[in-house]
Amino acid sequence: MPQRRYCVTGRVQGVSFRAWTRDRALSLGLAGHARNLADGSVEVLACGGAEALAALEAWLRQGPPAARVEAVLAENGDEDPPVPAPAGFRVL
Numbered sequence: 001m002p003q004r005r006y007c008v009t010g011r012v013q014g015v016s017f018r019a020w021t022r023d024r025a026l027s028l029g030l031a032g033h034a035r036n037l038a039d040g041s042v043e044v045l046a047c048g049g050a051e052a053l054a055a056l057e058a059w060l061r062q063g064p065p066a067a068r069v070e071a072v073l074a075e076n077g078d079e080d081p082p083v084p085a086p087a088g089f090r091v092l
Helices: 017-027 050-062
Strands: 003-011 031-036 042-047 068-076 089-091
Touching: 003 050, 017 031, 017 042, 017 050, 017 089, 042 050, 050 068
Parallel strands: 031 089
Antiparallel strands: 003 042, 003 068, 031 042
């Protein structure tokens, strides 16, 4: 199953970014997580179909109303060994 990791920078903490991301990911049928990082960014790991991942990435570039997204860095989540697909989508 395709997996992507995103790092979202800007005003993305303290604005419900992770909760909105969870809701959007679940509506797209994706699994994974969103978590705050110490540098003020949000990391998103998502697993699912290519079209759903593309839709999530487009949404991450906009974010919820209170957010101000500066950049979204995306990379394939292909790892050795591969990370198992998580169940559901969690806010960490």
